[in-house]
Amino acid sequence: MARIVNVHHVDKEAFFSNNEEEIVDNGEKVMVFANSPTYAEVVARVREVFEWMDPREKVELDGRYFVGSGHRPRKKKIPNTCELDWGAYKEVVAASKDKSLELFATKVGGDRLHFDLNRCTTTKMSTTGAP
Numbered sequence: 001m002a003r004i005v006n007v008h009h010v011d012k013e014a015f016f017s018n019n020e021e022e023i024v025d026n027g028e029k030v031m032v033f034a035n036s037p038t039y040a041e042v043v044a045r046v047r048e049v050f051e052w053m054d055p056r057e058k059v060e061l062d063g064r065y066f067v068g069s070g071h072r073p074r075k076k077k078i079p080n081t082c083e084l085d086w087g088a089y090k091e092v093v094a095a096s097k098d099k100s101l102e103l104f105a106t107k108v109g110g111d112r113l114h115f116d117l118n119r120c121t122t123t124k125m126s127t128t129g130a131p
Contacts (some may be wrong), residue, residue: 002036002090005101007046007061039086042103052107060106063089066098 007029029049033041043059046052052059061080080086080103093101 002094002101003033005031005033005037005042005045005103007031007049007103007105009050009105036090039080039083042080042086046103046105050105050107056109058108060108062104062106063093064102064104065089065093065096067096 008027009029010027031042031045031049033045037045042061046059046061063078063080064075065078067074067076078085078089078092080089090101093099
């Protein structure tokens with residue numbers, strides 16, 4: 001189950017809106033896994049696909065699923081922050097009419113400037129005390 005995951009990264013508000021109009025997302029990435037992936041595997045693949053490789057930056061994943069039936073089904077949002085959330089999300093999608101795992105990815109954090117505090121920028125002093 002759930003070997004295909006669609007990941008979006010364009011307009012978060014539109015992605016989760018309940019408007020009838022469909023959002024055209026030319027940046028959507030479709031990820032195919034050999035088996036149903038774990039949360040960690042999805043995060044790693046999202047980092048790879050979007051080239052978000054800076055370990056200081058966090059990847060946030062929010063899932064979307066449809067509830068209700070008839071003329072106006074509604075979209076609901078579920079955050080995916082761990083294996084427990086991911087498992088619950090896969091279950092709710094499997095039980096719904098729409099069987100597609102749809103995630104919205106956001107890159108959060110990371111320093112603009114990186115300082116290595118372990119690196120010495122001063123000149124070495126000799127053992128005699130003279131520069």
